[in-house]
Amino acid sequence: MTICTETSSRITNLECSVCGAPHSAFKLQRVSVCHGMPLIARYDLLDPLPKTSINLGEASMWRYRELLPLLEDENRVSLGEGFTPIIALQNLASRYNLRSLVLKDEGKNPTGSFKARGLSMAISKAKELGVQGCIVPTAGNAGVAMAAYCAKAGMRAVVAMPRHTPKAFKEECYWYGAEVQLIDGLINDCAAWVRETNADGHLLDVSTLKEPYRIEGKKTMGYEIAEQLGWHLPDVLLYPAGGGTGLIGIWKAFREMQALGWLPADVKLPRMVAVQAENCQPLVETFLGRQANSQQYNGKPTIANGLAVPRPLGEPLMLNVLHESQGTAVSISEDEMLEGMRELGKQEGLFVAPEGAAVWMAARKLLASGWLSADEQILLLNTGSGQKYLENVEGRYDQ
Ligand SMILES: *Cc1c(COP(=O)(O)O)cnc(C)c1O
Secondary structure, three states: OOOOOOOOOOEEEEEEOOOOOEEOOOOOOOOOOOOOOOEEEEEOOOOOOOHHHOOOOOOOHHHHHHHOOOOOHHHOOOOOOOOOOEEEOHHHHHHOOOOEEEEEEHHHOHHHEOHHHHHHHHHHHHHHOOOOEEEEEOOOHHHHHHHHHHHHHOOEEEEEEEOOOOHHHHHHHHHOOOEEEEEOOOHHHHHHHHHHHOOOOOOEEOOOOOOOOHHHHHHHHHHHHHHHOOOOOOOEEEEEOOOOHHHHHHHHHHHHHHHHOOOOOOOOOOEEEEEEEOOEOHHHHHHOOOOOOOOOOOOOOOOOHHHOOOOOOOHHHHHHHHHHOOOEEEEEOHHHHHHHHHHHHHHHOOOEOHHHHHHHHHHHHHHHHOOOOOOOEEEEEEOEEHHHHHHHHOOHHHO
16 A cells, blocks of 8 residues: 655655565554564655754654654644753762763653653554554553553553552553553563453554654654754763663664764764663673573563563664664662662752663763763763652652
8 A cells, every 4th residue: 555645754664673674664564574573764864854954943852853754744643752951960070070971851751751752653653554552561651651642642552561660650551541451570571461462463562662663753862962962972872771762763863864964974973871770681791791682581670660671672783782882781789779869869950760860870880990981971861750760769868
C-alpha cells in the first residue's frame, strides 16, 4: 500500500540494525523480519536541509519535524515534550574545580521523564498507522508516559510494571485510565507477561526497541544539545543506560547532523559514557569482557528503577556507541546515588531522579581515575524528576 501524503518528513525507510535489510517506513513494523532485532529509521540527508528548517517557534522536540518520522501533522500526539533546559552547575563546578559542567534536565518533561519524548513519537506513529491500543513492560517511567500519550490519543493502554515500583508511578497510570498489571520481578519478567498476554498481537507492543520510533523521539535530545550549545558539542556526555534508547538515539542524532553538515567539518563527537547501577550492570559486565553478552544476566532491583534492565535487546547497539565514541561504562552503588541526589539538591537546587544522580557520581569517579579531566566540557543527562521516587529515598537527605 502506498500512502499519498503531503509530508515534510525526510524519512525514507527502516533498516535492520544487524544486516541493513530495508523495511517499509509506511506500514506498521515491529522488529526486523530477518533478525528479529531493532529497526532503525533512515532519512534523506543528502538533499540539503538548512538549519533554518528548524521551527524556532516550536518549543518542543517537534521543532526538528523534518528529521522525525511522522507524515501528517494531524497525527501528532503531544503534551509539550522536549526542548528542556541545559543548566550550568556552577556550584559543583567550583567545588570540584571543573571548567565546564552542565546538566540537561529531562525531569522537566511531561510525566516527569525523558520517556515522554519516545512515547510521544511512538504513539503519534501508532495513531498514524491506525493502532487502537498499546502495551508495554516498564520499570516505571515508560509506562506512565505511554499511559498519558495513549489517553491523549484515545487509545487503550496496558502497562506491566514490577510490584515494587514506587506508588507514584502506578497511581499516575491509573489516573490516565491505563490498565496496570503488577508483576513480581523486574522488567524482563514484565516483558514475559506482555508476550503471553499479547501473543496474538492485538495491541502494539511499544517495548524499548521493539518498535522503531521511540528512538526517534529520544534522538531529539542530541539535536537539542547541539542547538542549545551553539552547534558545539561537549567533550564527554554521561547517560544513565537501561534499555539504551537515549544513548543510541543521541549518537544517531550526532551522525545525522554530521551528514547534514550541521556540525563543523572537523567536529569531535563526545565520548559517550553509559552509567548503570551496581545492582544491575549488564552493559558494564559485557563492556569489561566479563561476559560475552547479557542474555543470561540476572539483576537486582535498584532505587534507580529505570536502570533495572538486566537483558537489554539493544546491547549490541549500545556497545557500538561506546566503542565508536571511545567512551566507557561505569556502575554506581545505591549509597552513591543517594549522595549524588544530596549534592545536586543542596548545591544546585535540583531534585533529580536517582538515575540522574548516578550520572553525576560517575563523572566524579571518572575524574578521580583520570579518564575525565577537569578542563573538559562535561554534560550530564538527568533523565527524570526525583518526585516519583520518594519511597526509595525518603528521609535520606541527612546522611
Ligand atoms: C528509562 C529510564 C532510564 C533508562 O533509559 P533507556 O533509554 O532505557 O536507557 C534512565 N533514567 C530514567 C529516569 C528512566 O526512566
